[in-house]
Amino acid sequence: ELYTKIQSLPEAKREEIEGDIGEVYSARPELAMVNSSRGITHLHVPSDVIIDATMPVIVRDGGRTWGPDNELHDTIAMIPDRSYSTIYQATIEDCQKHGAFDPSTIGSVSNVGLMAQKAEEYGS
Structure with missing residues (x-):
């Protein structure tokens, strides 16, 4: 914006x-990048910062996110909403203690929901 x-x-x-x-x-x-190959930060497109889409990727990538050099870097995620921050903190601590999640043993869930702009009800 x-x-x-x-x-x-x-x-x-x-x-x-x-x-x-x-x-x-x-x-x-x-700053973490929305699109590092195009130099687009979260300041360019704040609506692209969706906590439930961003944090799982950061956890999956070992606490790293894309930097302006198009490489993964260690990151600090500041989440002001404690309902989200508490669950992600517990998830990160679990990964630190037990290692990364392995989809071949724990499974995975595909996101097949509709985009909010097109859905009659968000998440439907």
């Missing part, structure tokens, strides 16, 4: 803001 909004600014102002954002990126911890 941020990048979409600044597109309507005069070019000089937009470039100034993009430069400031770049400086912050270089001085602060890296």
